[in-house]
Amino acid sequence: MGMGMNNGGNDRRRARSQPFAEINITPMVDVMLVLLIIFMVAAPMMTTGVSVDLPQTKASPIAGQDEPLTVSIKSDGKIFLQTQQIELGALQQKLKDVAGEKKDTRIFVRGDKNIDYGKVMAVVSEVNAAGFSKVALITDPGSAAPVTPEKGK
DSSP: OOOOOSGGGHHHHHHHHSOOOOOOOHHHHHHHHHHHHHHHHHHHHHOOOOOOOOOBOOOOOOOOSSOOEEEEEOTTSOEEETTEEEOGGGHHHHHHHHHTTOTTOOEEEEEOTTSOHHHHHHHHHHHHHTTOOOEEEEOBOSOOOOOOOOTTO
16 A cells, blocks of 8 residues: 555656756846947947037927938038038039938938028028928027027117
8 A cells, every 4th residue: 555656766767867948048138138238328329420519499309200311510611411521512412312212301400500590591402402391400409598689780
């Protein structure tokens, strides 16, 4: 009556000899978290462009899914398409070359706050002449002082 039915202990040996088939994902999660932190820190550094002192406004950001082209005008009057310096006369053709047939591409114009308004309008005019209608002037979304008209002028 005190006899067991385990084939003389063979089941225990057989259970120990089978491989352990469970995957340990802890090292993979550790690596993924480290990569996430690295990309979170590195992502702001990867957005390079032309340094422009933008005017400040209280306007809301422009929403959109596609990546816009950026035309920047520095305080010395130099014009840049993305990060490449370009002459005003060559802007139309360069925009057509970059955007191709996508005339609904958004174009952001970033003008230094010390630049002449006529220079900004000349750039916007060239963009419109190239066939692009989605043009936006970019400002710094900080808190700007209210603009009051000067009396007597």
